[in-house]
Amino acid sequence: MRSHPLNSGVKPQEVALRRRRKPLPRAPAHPKTGVVRIGAHVASTKPGAWSEAIRWRAEVRTQEVRLITERAKNLKWSPLLLDLLLQELFVDDAVSHAVGNIRRLPRRQYAEALAIALVLRHSWRVDDLREMATRLGLTLPRSRKRRNTGGRRRQR
Numbered sequence: 001m002r003s004h005p006l007n008s009g010v011k012p013q014e015v016a017l018r019r020r021r022k023p024l025p026r027a028p029a030h031p032k033t034g035v036v037r038i039g040a041h042v043a044s045t046k047p048g049a050w051s052e053a054i055r056w057r058a059e060v061r062t063q064e065v066r067l068i069t070e071r072a073k074n075l076k077w078s079p080l081l082l083d084l085l086l087q088e089l090f091v092d093d094a095v096s097h098a099v100g101n102i103r104r105l106p107r108r109q110y111a112e113a114l115a116i117a118l119v120l121r122h123s124w125r126v127d128d129l130r131e132m133a134t135r136l137g138l139t140l141p142r143s144r145k146r147r148n149t150g151g152r153r154r155q156r
Helices: 012-020 049-059 061-072 079-088 094-099 107-121 126-135
Strands: 035-038 041-044
Touching (some): 079 107, 094 107, 107 126
Antiparallel strands (some): 035 041
């Protein structure tokens, strides 16, 4: 039998909070590999998967990357390659809104699409956005600091 929370040194407020918490939904694991993908992060539900991953990185990864590098020498810019790169940058549909359908974009606009994606990726802080624009060789006008008027307009 479980002891009463008051006897175990747990505050009643903490007990109430614990009861209200719902477990987070679990992402389904791949049926064969047991791998769970959550955004960019990958975890495994299989026992021994961690040591298996370490072994793979130490023994196989370098060989496979070299092989892929050799085969990548024949790659050319394509809508698929651009789309994969944009997916890896984790940008939303804002790039498509700016330049149109990525799959139908002419190759001469690929640099523009990538620049927009990089800017979007770094657009959450003003200093980061300005630094990315500078690194891309783009200039932005100096921003004027706004005065906080408390939501009221100044009357003249």
